[in-house]
Amino acid sequence: MKLCAILGCLAALCGQFAAHADSTVTAIRAGHLIDTESGRMLGAQTIVVRDGFISVVGTAVDIPAGAHVVDLSAYTVLPGLIDAHTHLTIDGRNQDPLAELDHTAAERAFGSLPNARAVLLAGFTTVRDLGSYRALIDVALRDAINRGDAVGPRMYVAGAYVTITGGAGAVTGFAPDVTLPWDLRYGTANSPGEVRERIRALAGQRVDVIKMFATGAILTHNSSPAGREATAEELAAAVDEARNFGLKVAVHAHGAEGIKAAIRAGAASIEHGTLMDDEGRSLMKQHGTYLVPTLEVRECVGSNYPPEFVGKANQVLTAQLQNFRKAVNAGVKIAFGTDIGVCPFGRNGREFDFMVQNGMTPMQAIQSATVADADLLGISDKVGSIKAGKLADIIAVRGDPLANVRLLENVGFVMKQGVIYKQD
Numbered sequence: 352m353k354l355c356a357i358l359g360c361l362a363a364l365c366g367q368f369a370a371h372a373d374s375t376v377t378a379i380r381a382g383h384l385i386d387t388e389s390g391r392m393l394g395a396q397t398i399v400v401r402d403g404f405i406s407v408v409g410t411a412v413d414i415p416a417g418a419h420v421v422d423l424s425a426y427t428v429l430p431g432l433i434d435a436h437t438h439l440t441i442d443g444r445n446q447d448p449l450a451e452l453d454h455t456a457a458e459r460a461f462g463s464l465p466n467a468r469a470v471l472l473a474g475f476t477t478v479r480d481l482g483s484y485r486a487l488i489d490v491a492l493r494d495a496i497n498r499g500d501a502v503g504p505r506m507y508v509a510g511a512y513v514t515i516t517g518g519a520g521a522v523t524g525f526a527p528d529v530t531l532p533w534d535l536r537y538g539t540a541n542s543p544g545e546v547r548e549r550i551r552a553l554a555g556q557r558v559d560v561i562k563m564f565a566t567g568a569i570l571t572h573n574s575s576p577a578g579r580e581a582t583a584e585e586l587a588a589a590v591d592e593a594r595n596f597g598l599k600v601a602v603h604a605h606g607a608e609g610i611k612a613a614i615r616a617g618a619a620s621i622e623h624g625t626l627m628d629d630e631g632r633s634l635m636k637q638h639g640t641y642l643v644p645t646l647e648v649r650e651c652v653g654s655n656y657p658p659e660f661v662g663k664a665n666q667v668l669t670a671q672l673q674n675f676r677k678a679v680n681a682g683v684k685i686a687f688g689t690d691i692g693v694c695p696f697g698r699n700g701r702e703f704d705f706m707v708q709n710g711m712t713p714m715q716a717i718q719s720a721t722v723a724d725a726d727l728l729g730i731s732d733k734v735g736s737i738k739a740g741k742l743a744d745i746i747a748v749r750g751d752p753l754a755n756v757r758l759l760e761n762v763g764f765v766m767k768q769g770v771i772y773k774q775d
Contacts, residue, residue, distance in 0.1 A: 376401050376418040377769065379745065381428035384408075385753075387721040387736045390714050392753060395424065400743040403769035407739055421774070423747045423764060429717065430737050431476030431744030431767060432759075433724035434699050436601075436622055436643050436688025439466045439503070440483040440492060443692050446656045448522045448571065451484045456534055459485050463492050467503025469697035472773050474762030476744040477505040477724075477734055479688075481601055481622065482562040484522055486511035486537035490556060502772065505744075507728055509601070510558035511538035513549050513589065517573070518580045519564040519603060524572030543588035546581075550589060554596040560728075561593045561600045562622075566609035569652065569663045570693070576667045577606035577626055586616035599729065601643070605667060607631055614640050620686060620727055624678070625671045632681045641727050643688035644675050646705035651694035672709050679710035686727045687720035700760035703752075713756040743769040 379398040386393055397412035398405060414420060440463040442450060451459075470478060483489045493506035511534075512520035522535050538553075540546040550561055565581045567574035581589075586602065593600050599619035604610040607628040610621055614634040620641040624631070627642075635642060649671065652664040679685065689702045706716040725735030733742050747764035765773040 375769070376415050377421060377743075377766075377771075378412075378414040378418045379421045379428065380424050381426065381747070382424040383427045383751070384737060385427060385429045385714075385717060387430055387718050388738070390718060392427075392751075396428070398428070398737060398745065400745075400766070400769050403743055405737060405739050405741050405743050408737055421764075421771070426747035426749055426763065427751055428737070428745060428747045429752070430721050430735055431746055431765070432474050432699070432720045433477045433479075433687065433728070433734065434470070434475045434504075434689050434691060434720070435479045435620070435686045435724045435727055436645055436690050437470065437478040437480045437699075438482065438690065438692035439463050439470065439478065439480050439506070439696070440485065440488045441692040443696055444655070446570065446660070446693070448484060449524055451522050451535060452525070456485045456488060459483075460488050460491055463488065464501055464503075466692070466696040467492060467496065467501060467506075470691065470699060471502060471504045471767065472762075472765060473697045473699050474746040474759065474765055475504050475699050476746070476765070476767040477507070477728070477730070479507045479560060479601070479724075479728055480509065481560070482509045482512040482520060482538075484512075484535060486534040487556055490558065505734075505767070507559035507730075509560050509562035510553045510556055511549075511562075513538045513540055513546060513553075513561060513563040515539070515541055515564075515580050519566065519568035519571045519574050521571065523574070540585070543582075543584045546585045546588045547592040550592040550596070550598075554593075554598065558598070561589060561598050563589050563600055563602050565602045565604040565613045566606040568603065568605070569667060570656070570660050572657070572659065576663060579606065579609050579612070581609075581612075583612045583616065586613055586618070590617040599727075614638050622688065623671075623690075625667055625674065627674045627678065629677075632678055632683055635678070635683045636681060639684065641684045641686040641723070642675075642678055643686045643727075644671070644678075644706070645688050645690040645702075646671065646675060646709065647698075647702045648690050648693050650701075672705075676710040684723065685711070685715070685719045686723045687716070688724075698760075700757075700762070703756045703759050707756050713753045716756060717752065717759075749775075
């Protein structure tokens with residue numbers, strides 16, 4: 352009798368374990384699926400997700416017993432989107448960098464939590480976050496998300512802006528007798544040697560990418576977007592030193608000469624590329640450099656910005672769309688990035704429409720935010736397409752985004768690494 356009782360208890364325990372194991376399996380019935388690797392729209396597919404990874408995808412797939420079934424038969428399913436240029440830790444409500452002096456680092460850290468959540472729920476399961484005024488807050492946010500303490504996209508972070516004293520990305524415009532706290536000047540570097548030192552320090556803080564400024568910026572006081580800032584030697588030192596730590600360098604560059612210097616130095620990507628000329632486009636093709644255009648920014652620099660910034664935006668961004676079209680026609684590699692934070696968080700999907708209006712097909716725009724961004728970030732083995740063995744980052748929209756790319760502004764289903772965060 353005792354043996355029977357023990358066996359009964361063991362059977363019950365095994366049953367509980369099996370039920371728990373089955374609960375980690377999800378089967379998604381997709382009405383249509385965009386194969387981002389081949390650039391094709393597929394018909395009905397079944398995707399089985401097990402322990403956060405895609406187990407199998409196909410048309411004749413057996414759904415495991417006890418699996419949680421998600422019916423997306425009225426939806427088009429895509430891999431989770433990637434945004435290669437975000438700023439999740441900046442204050443989207445006050446766009447003057449001087450406002451950083453009104454807040455503590457802790458305030459900015461807590462203030463970034465709703466930003467991260469909004470971007471994930473917009474369908475962007477991975478981001479490359481390219482710097483913060485307050486150094487290393489993005490590292491803390493990344494780690495909080497990875498621990499499960501906060502909800503947000505998978506983050507690859509820069510830690511701080513590497514820039515000259517008073518340069519683009521710096522907090523400027525204050526009185527000369529004011530001394531900034533360490534975290535607002537952490538990335539300052541004024542020689543090739545100092546650039547190397549800063550990159551070593553950032554690598555020691557476990558950053559994933561280096562963000563450097565080659566030209567001035569629109570959203571920095573007393574800065575000329577077309578003007579050169581980092582020297583060719585400093586840019587080359589950055590790329591070389593970053594390579595020692597297995598890191599790529601993303602370079603902010605509006606002006607044509609700064610763009611070309613960054614490409615020649617070996618930058619992985621040019622951020623904005625606003626005033627790129629024909630030689631710059633030729634160099635990008637030659638070197639395989641990605642352009643991350645951030646087109647929607649032009650719609651968001653308005654009344655909540657200092658007049659100086661609005662004036663520079665009106666002057667410089669008039670050429671951006673034309674130069675983007677030329678880059679598309681020239682066959683330059685395009686990676687999707689929004690500069691979100693300049694525009695409201697969660698509006699990342701608006702970038703697709705700007706890309707399509709200016710020369711890309713809807714499929715090309717979607718590929719820029721999936722396979723192209725995954726390649727740029729060096730994570731093609733993990734994300735960018737819905738394939739067996741990859742992380743289960745899956746989103747869905749009602750209708751056909753290849754017919755109307757603006758459907759991607761209203762994502763109805765979001766799964767990140769097997770966990771459902773949003774479902775209509």
